Structure formats: structure tokens, C-alpha cells
Amino acid sequence: MEVAVVESPRPPPPPPQAKEEKRSDATKPEIAASMVGSALPIVFESFPSTQREAAAAGVKQEERRLEAARAEMGEVREENERLKSMLSRIVGQYQSLQTHFLDVVKVRELASSSAKAAAENKIPAAPALLPGTDDGDEPYDDLVSLSLGTRANSSGGGPRRKGHDDRSASSSGTADEMPNTADDERRHQISLGLGFARGLPPSGTAAAADDDKASHDASTAPVLNLSSDSSGSAGDTDTTKPALAAAGAARKSPSAGAGDGSADDEVQQQAKKARVSVRVKCDTPTMPDGCQWRKYGQKISKGNPCPRAYYRCTVAPHCPVRKQVQRCAEDTSVLITTYDCAHNHPLPPAATAMASTTSAAVAMLTYGSTTSAASASLVHGHQYHSLAAAAGLLGPTTMVSTAASCPTITLDLTSPAAPHSLVHSSLPYAAAAAAAAAGFESKAVPAAWSSGYLAYGGAHPSYDTKISSALGHLFGGSLGVPSRPEQLYAQSYLQRANSLGDGHGAVAPAVTDTLAKAITSDPSFQSVLAAAITSVMGRGGAAATQK
């Protein structure tokens, strides 16, 4: 349980009142006691002897207040315990699900190999989990939707990628570029089932191995193709469309895409393609996200009289992260900040919130998948947490767009939350996550979570749990949107995660709705929630993995 270690990374340069708000429950009694202890003597000394009765009455009043405070702290502690147990239950369910999933994958693997050996002998393994598996050669396609739209790269071609689609389509049926079918299929399976998309080589082999599957994938599991829009296609690592920073980065290090890139290179290559846009009401020239930025350009873009400023991260010399800042043409009080890429360096604590959010969104867009915690290397572990954060915490009104040259997640933090959004919080989550994983142009889901998150930035004293404060600081807590009802958000979210499994609205398109159903079915949803909380609370570790 990471709950116990959450308090250590205390990110933001704390404003005085915020510091008070973020004290853990465990420290509260001592704090309160010390406060009372220091206050009482003053009370005694400051009262003249002639007013001892009044002083005594005051003492009694203080004691009553102390009792009340203790009772309140007891409640808070109880609440915290309840949340902890809930979280541990969720984590347990996630692990059991994962174990079960691995078993299923194994069974399918065995079934596949035996099916090939027995020629036409199909083994209907795990039909409940794998409906519609009608081709023995691709037994895992349908698994994808069960694992948050994974196998980003294995599909060998994104729905929007120009030319490469044609290439993969035209290459259908030519298996001469298939060096090791079994091996590729294995990777394919891994990527499908456990979201090892990152581990897949974006170059020829994976895509080529899928050549005869690509068309099928595109039709049966189009939701998987988002990430391949980025760089997962055959041999296009050096010809990918430069999405903002990608152009500059490619210019600076053209060899990065040409070679047989390391995992990190691939990660960066892929991460460069996705963008996260944040809309927030802000008076300052830029949104205070805790990072250090250097302005390197400014342009007047068409359709907006407000200039667009270009910033580069200066925390590390070669950090690829860039951001564009532009005021909304319709409402100049709204600041639109678009982040690109992921930081390749440890972040200052104050910056980890937004950075993890954006990189999480990038990760989700880029890979559309989570990796197995069991196999978590540093990189994979980061991916795991990132996706979790993205899927679970991209709560604010979220739009996923692939209309541009690269997929973009837009977080609209300008609209206040509607009360009902608490009740239906899971749907927007699922729709957003599914849409993000799918890479489809998706209608913005009125999740209106922003207040739910931001409210925790204010950290109501009675709800000063680690979880809530961690959630609250996702966006730095500096964007405070006052909304008391949303302070119940986390609780209702958790409770709903337990009681979920029913209807979904008709907000999302059909495909994403299918994914939404898969995602919001209890175990996955809860696991994502648990991972999300773990991710947020373990920012320190996440920052370390961002190296």
C-alpha cells in the first residue's frame, strides 16, 4: 500500500494555508494537541485571578472544542482507514484480474499453437472474454478492447496515417517481410494483452508481421490504431509527420529516428506525437505549472488575434518538452496551453502534477495501453503509472482529437462541475479513456471533473486524506475552483467503482462505447482507479522513472 508513503513527496512550494491543509491525518492529533497545549497556558496567564470563573468556563469551552476536534479527527481517521481498505481491495482485485488475464493469455497461446499443429483444430478458450474470435491466427484482437485499447503499434498502421495505410494495405498478402511469424505473433499477443506496445519495435518487423492482419485489425479493432498514428509503422521512424516538437527534435537529432533506436528513443519518438491541451482561466501570461520554460518564439496564428507563444522546457538541457500558450479568441481570459512530449528528466516537485498528467495523456494517446505491473521495468513502470493517471485522472471535460497531425487531448478546466457529474463520473472517464485509446475524434464528454479535482486542491480539512490531497494536487492545486459538493468526489468515485457495471450513456460513439463498457466493467475500472491513485500518490517514484 502506497498510502503510507504518500506524504513524503511534498511537491508545491506550499502556501501557508495549503501547508496546514495538507497535514496527514496521522499528524493531526499531535498538531491539535500541541496547539491546544500551547494555547491553554496563555489562557490561564492572561486571565486575572478575579476572573477565574470565567477562565474556568473558557477552559471548559476549550475542552469541549478539543473533544469535538478529537471526534472529528476520529472520523477523519476512520474515513482514511475506509479509503485505505477500499484501495487495498481495489488493488487486490486488479492483481487478481491481472493474474487471471495472464492465465487467459497463456491458455490462448497454448490453444493457438496447438491449433496450428492440429490444423483447423480450434480450441474455444475463454469464450466469455474473447467473443468473436473467428480467426485462429489472431486470437487476441478482441482482447484489446478489454485492456484499454492496447497494442497501439502492433496494428501496423494508424487510421489517419497517410500513405502508410496504403502501404500496409497494399502489402497485404505478401508475407516475405515476415521474419519470424511466431515471434511476431508472440509480441503481438503481448502487446494486445498486456499493453507492451512500448516494447514493440516500431520498425518493420511488427508492422510487417501484421501485414495480413492489418486490414482485419482496422476493421475489427479500429480502436487500436491511434498510436500507430504516431510512429509504430514500418520503417517510418524517420519520416513521421513532424508534430510540433517532433519536427524540431528530428531536426536536432536526425539520427534518432534513423537508427535502430533504443527503447528510450522509441519512447521519445512515440511520445512526441501526442499532445495535451489544457484550457484554463488564467490571468497570468502562462499557466503556473511548476516547470521552467524559456520562450523561443511567438507567432500570430490564423483565426486568433492573440499571439501564440512557444516555450521550451529548460529544466534539462535536452528536454524535448515544449508548450504553446495562446489565449482563446472567444474568451481572452481562457489560456490554452498545449504540451508536447514528455520530460526526460526528474521534475521539480511542483511540476510533477501537471507533467505527469500531460505525459500520462501523451502516454495514453501514444500507446493506448498499460503495461503489466508484473513486468514493470522503470520504463514500463512509468508507462503503467502514466496510463493509469491518464485514464483515471483525465477527468476534466476531455476531448480527444486526432483531426490534427497528431492526437490531442484537450482538458477543459474552465467549466464548473455539474452535480450530476459525480454520479456519472465513470462514464466520462470511460468514454474519455476509450476515446483516447481509440484515437477517434470523439465528442467532448461533459465530464466536468475539473472541479472535482481542483476542489481537492483546497483540501477540505475533514477530507484531508492522502488520496484526496494527492488527487487535488494533480493540477497543482493552484487553479482553485471552489465547489464543496465535489469534495465528495473521490468517495463517490470509489463507491461507484465498487457498484459499477451497469448502464452507460449514449454519449460516446459506438466503438468507444464498446470500449467504455469493457473499461468500466468492474475489475478494470477499479484497477485503473487504484493505479491512478497509486500513480498520483507515488509521484516521487514516477518522477524518478521519468529519467
Add this chain to the structure above:
DNA sequence: CGGTTTTGACCTGCGC
């Protein structure tokens, strides 16, 4: 003096 901002020029991709 070092770091940041400004700003015009340049590069690249895309649509016609």
C-alpha cells in the same frame, strides 16, 4: 554577465 525575451528570417508540410 548570464539568462531570457523579442522578432524577423527560415524551414517544412500541406492544400490548391
Add this chain to the structure above:
DNA sequence: GCGCAGGTCAAAACCG
């Protein structure tokens, strides 16, 4: 091929 728009570069100016 041409023009447009977006993005980046880099020298000069600015600032603490």
C-alpha cells in the same frame, strides 16, 4: 509548383 500557415532558429535587445 506555388502560396500559406505553423513551427523553429538565432541574433539582438533586455533584464536582474
